[in-house]
Amino acid sequence: MKTLSIIKYVFSFVGVALLSGAVTSYKNTNDFLKEVVPATGTVVDFVKSRSSDSVSYRPVVRFVSQDGQVVEFTSSVGKSRRAYSLNDTVEVLYSPFNVQEVKINRFFELWGPFMVMLVMGAVFLSIGLIIVLVIGLRDRKKECLQRHGVAVEAEIQSVDLNESISMNGKSPFMIVCHWLNPETRELHVFESESIWFDPSKYITSETIKVLLEHGNPKKYHVDVSFLPELKN
Structure with missing residues (x-):
């Protein structure tokens, strides 16, 4: 899980x-x-x-x-x-x-x-519901991109710590990659979802699949389904 x-x-x-x-x-x-x-x-x-x-x-x-x-x-x-x-x-x-x-x-x-x-219960439950909402929106976006998105191969740039998030003093990893749009010649940088272990040893290719919304590369999903602990 x-x-x-x-x-x-x-x-x-x-x-x-x-x-x-x-x-x-x-x-x-x-x-x-x-x-x-x-x-x-x-x-x-x-x-x-x-x-x-x-x-x-x-x-x-x-x-x-x-x-x-x-x-x-x-x-x-x-x-x-x-x-x-x-x-x-x-x-x-x-x-x-x-x-x-x-x-x-x-x-x-x-x-x-x-x-x-009452106050603490409301705070904890609100955080739980916000996480439910975030996960739901993320999964909905992912499902939409899987059905209607455009798949491109982006070049893996690095595996970084996402220090904007911290839990028990630890920050998750993320895969950073970039893709050059052949039509506009614009370079796009993509970041994967948070990964709570170092995925480096599972990366066996120099590229990774990214799903883009047609005509809007700002809406994307980095496909990390090859990572064992992220499989559903």
Whole structure:
């Protein structure tokens, strides 16, 4: 399977999974808000979390429930700068059926996971759909040129890295070739699609077939079907 097709499925799958998670998170928060009881809490401490390049602080809040139970919890949301000071009072919302289900009554505390998964899911799914569109348009152009295009033999000029594209620090190869139009005496340079391995050892000829749109050499397809990993 081609690399671009694998990426298409990965991004689409991750996007759908994140959007599904966003829907679940929205439902859970919405259900939680329907039954909560408000209370006043006090910031009594901070939990410090360290990642590879940043530090975040999550407030520890203590409050007393309606039945007199003293409850202490750590917020699920951390920030690089402390949003509260010790002994600050904050409004908390908790479930009367389970006082351990409690959140600080702030928008991002309540809706942050939903918003993050929604945005990330939309981004991943959009990238996946864009790749689907790009592949579809490319295959459609290729099919059209195979049916109605003019085949010419172009002279292979080089095998280059396409440094305009990078994935995990690696760039794909492309075959660069040129063809002199015998009618206009104009030299045309063509570049193949991205090839995620060095195709040099599979090139056994000095020329390569290029399919051109009749009367418009700017629309072309370099035929690399002889490369094993690009065969359908």
